[in-house]
Amino acid sequence: MLEVVRSIEEMQEKASAVRAAGKQVGAVPTMGALHEGHLSLITLCRRHADVVVTTLFVNPTQFGVGEDFDRYPRDLERDTRRAAEAGTDFLFVPGRAMMYPAEYVTYVNVEKLTDGLEGRSRPGHFRGVTTVLAKLFHIVQPHVAVFGQKDAQQVAVIRRMVRDLNFDVRVVIAPIVREPDGLAMSSRNVFLTEQQRAEAPVLYRSLRVAEDLIRGGERRSAVLIERMREMITARSSGAIDYISIADEENLEELPAISEGSGVLVSLAVLFGTTRLIDNIVVRS
């Protein structure tokens, strides 16, 4: 049975009690609007933990001015049902004033890794992400936390934060869940028009083309990026924010692909005002 917890102190007490009983606590931080991707995180978390805490908080500090904080989809009743079905034990739903009380002034910042990609287009975004995650880790006290590969830069940033600040938390990453036509699941897909929705799968197809080219021996990032750019531009109305080929861990742009390390091919494309991201990791 899922239990909804709304108070920070209550969540800390419950988490401490679970830990004291010798059980493993798992956390799945979300902003709600749960889709199949989120549910796969909860399912994966169950495999690693005895008790699964799904957190649901649309975190204002990770949205920039003019971003979609206000229109971000919210449906607590539906989210509660879906979280329960996927195997959540506790759904932690804190209020905004509780998370950011008056005179709130403390922030966690991961430098360098947050400069490029999403960080360039969304200044302050990752500072909001790492700050709220530090808070949620202290509240939920998980042994293991599960995140989706969909937010590839976030994955690298969280891994670094956990390493640097010595959080005693194991980070587990779940693969991207896709629609049958390849579009990555996203809470923002609901904003797409019918036309945009029909075009959007070109993002994943372009990533697959890049992967095939790399596996075929292409090493020049500029060639790969140009090929993806042409494909997306020719087959959709999407406006490309970035296409990047970078080191999977430190996110440094790679002019040429070298053997051995994980290569993160990632992109962000605007369909109207809806910004979609996707990525693929190629280990060559």
Place this chain on the structure above:
Amino acid sequence: MLEVVRSIEEMQEKASAVRAAGKQVGAVPTMGALHEGHLSLITLCRRHADVVVTTLFVNPTQFGVGEDFDRYPRDLERDTRRAAEAGTDFLFVPGRAMMYPAEYVTYVNVEKLTDGLEGRSRPGHFRGVTTVLAKLFHIVQPHVAVFGQKDAQQVAVIRRMVRDLNFDVRVVIAPIVREPDGLAMSSRNVFLTEQQRAEAPVLYRSLRVAEDLIRGGERRSAVLIERMREMITARSSGAIDYISIADEENLEELPAISEGSGVLVSLAVLFGTTRLIDNIVVRS
């Protein structure tokens, strides 16, 4: 019996084991060079916890360029003996490369409260303090952590960090321990010449004069500060960095003292290259 622990993983395992056994873990973070002030923190910590972890790490990120990181006193053998005598169970002594590995990029920052006083004279100092404390809290996993009132701004900053980031740690503050002539204990007192050492007690005497004036009804901070300035200048060779009268919690400067709230009277004075701080809290 005191046990020295040098590895982060080992410390986390030991702390987890103590917690799993239902015992309370207490932490006393220090930079070593233990004096009576530190020992009082360890003694106080024993009253609040079953197991006391004293940490000893001269944290490079809280020293500014040109500050005394290199000459900061270090004597592990003596510190180990004193920590044991005061009741330490584990002495955690991590190496620098372990605490700040290659490509370290994550920092915790408490804004606003760190702008004035020590923060103005020592830019970056508190970012180093809060970052290393976040790390130590994650490594030692204390239920309670003890700090000294000597570093009054640090106390306010740590309290705010713990509140804002929801650390499940109780912060306990120990009063300042003083030499018989009133000089606050400090690891930096060893740097004073005989002459400077003889003059330095004027700092505390000036704080006591301010306290007496406040209790006598003086409400104008400028008058209090001027009186302290005259006293220190007339009776010592010390160069005043600041004398401040501020709100104890948010550290905002108070032009006039109002009834009810805690007033932090604090100062920093340079004797040659040795910078001494002291403070007194007056509740009127």
